[in-house]
Amino acid sequence: MPLLTTPALAPGALARHPQPTIDAGDLRLRPWQPTDHPAVVAAYADPAVQRWHCRTLTDDEAHAWIAAWPGRWQQETGAGWAVTDDSGVLGQISLRAIDLADAQGEVSYWVLPAARGRGVAARALTALTTFSFDRLGLHRVWLRHSTGNPASCRVAERAGLPAEGTNRGGARHADGWHDMHLHARLRTDT
Structure with missing residues (x-):
């Protein structure tokens, strides 16, 4: 069915360039490398990451997870750092879903236990949001998290993504259905 609008971002907006490393002050957001495998395995063995991301990864699955990111950049469906x-x-941060037609990106993130409490996620989210607006040309960056995860709420708010509302019963976790907070920022927000 034909659309009555043109895509906000033309196909090729991402794929025509290599996925960059993003400077975040004392942090760097860089594309995943095969040598990062131990960190990915450790993260998905962590009970907090399992609780909020609802998954574990075997060694082989961790290798496949890392190997999939370059293809997602080239297909313009996602980007992980x-x-x-x-x-x-x-930790990790990603545009887990990119919609070029609507110029939107959905973010996810986690931080390894040893790095928690240092503002790592908020600084990474701030850098990724700025990059998404200034370099990718996105109109909206958004994320969802369980209402039972106040730490993620603080990360979003510190990075300038205010809460927009609650998505009731929006995601199924290991302990049942969770209401989800929706946070977003528009390029036009000050």
């Missing part, structure tokens, strides 16, 4: 500093991988 390792959040790093001089000590190594601290």
